Amino acid sequence: MTKENLYRNPLNRDFFERKTEEVARQLLGCILVREVENSLLSGRIVEVEAYLPDGDPAAHAFIGQTLRNKVLFGQAGFSYVFRIHGQNCLNVVAEPEGIPGCVLIRALEPVGGIDLMRNNRKRRVEREEELTNGPGKLCQSLRIDLNLNGVDLTYPGSPLIVCGSDGADIGVVVTRRVGITKAADEQLRFTIKGNRFVSK
DNA sequence: CTTACGATTCCC
DNA sequence: GGAATCGTAAGG
Numbered sequence: 001m002t003k004e005n006l007y008r009n010p011l012n013r014d015f016f017e018r019k020t021e022e023v024a025r026q027l028l029g030c031i032l033v034r035e036v037e038n039s040l041l042s043g044r045i046v047e048v049e050a051y052l053p054d055g056d057p058a059a060h061a062f063i064g065q066t067l068r069n070k071v072l073f074g075q076a077g078f079s080y081v082f083r084i085h086g087q088n089c090l091n092v093v094a095e096p097e098g099i100p101g102c103v104l105i106r107a108l109e110p111v112g113g114i115d116l117m118r119n120n121r122k123r124r125v126e127r128e129e130e131l132t133n134g135p136g137k138l139c140q141s142l143r144i145d146l147n148l149n150g151v152d153l154t155y156p157g158s159p160l161i162v163c164g165s166d167g168a169d170i171g172v173v174v175t176r177r178v179g180i181t182k183a184a185d186e187q188l189r190f191t192i193k194g195n196r197f198v199s200k
Numbered sequence: 201c202t203t204a205c206g207a208t209t210c211c212c
Numbered sequence: 213g214g215a216a217t218c219g220t221a222a223g224g
Binding site: 049051058059060082084085086087089091104106123134135136137140177178179180181 | 205206207208209210
């Protein structure tokens with residue numbers, strides 16, 4: 001399969017309809033592809049965090065369904081985009097319908113459209129790592145905002161999809177989640193070992 | 201309507 | 213170390 005076709009061939013919904021932690025691990029190495037104005041911006045997922053559907057005080061679903069988080073309670077394989085501290089964050093919905101687990105995409109290794117990513121950033125970016133080594137940064141670089149909340153990431157025609165891993169052998173490191181105050185001790189952050197695009 | 205609050209980023 | 217940032221939820 002050519003590279004071009006590979007990046008337009010998203011994962012099936014079955015992939016996402018599993019335990020949140022399992023989806024988080026398996027997402028490492030997968031390619032996030034954003035289509036904007038006939039251009040493709042893409043990156044390999046190198047850092048994620050799981051937010052569990054039950055008894056996880058740090059999860060947005062913990063307080064029950066609201067207008068903001070309702071997509072979490074729907075089908076797996078959809079995007080959940082929210083804004084915090086003036087920045088956007090991208091999540092992928094996991095688990096069968098009605099069970100509100102999700103995976104936060106925290107960092108990417110840029111694959112395609114790197115010049116465009118630089119243009120999309122508000123600040124001038126020198127090092128390539130700074131383009132996508134944080135949840136807010138990668139959303140800026142890929143132009144992901146609240147308009148992309150609730151997008152079907154498994155539909156080939158979507159402006160945002162997730163494609164399969166290239167199959168490269170990776171080591172996975174598990175740590176505590178970062179940047180949160182509640183349930184911060186849970187070992188729910190997964191990163192690709194040694195990858196330089198993992199956030200600091 | 202008002203207010204408090206972050207799953208962040210950037211600058212000093 | 214601290215300011216900027218802004219949509220959301222909850223309370224008056």
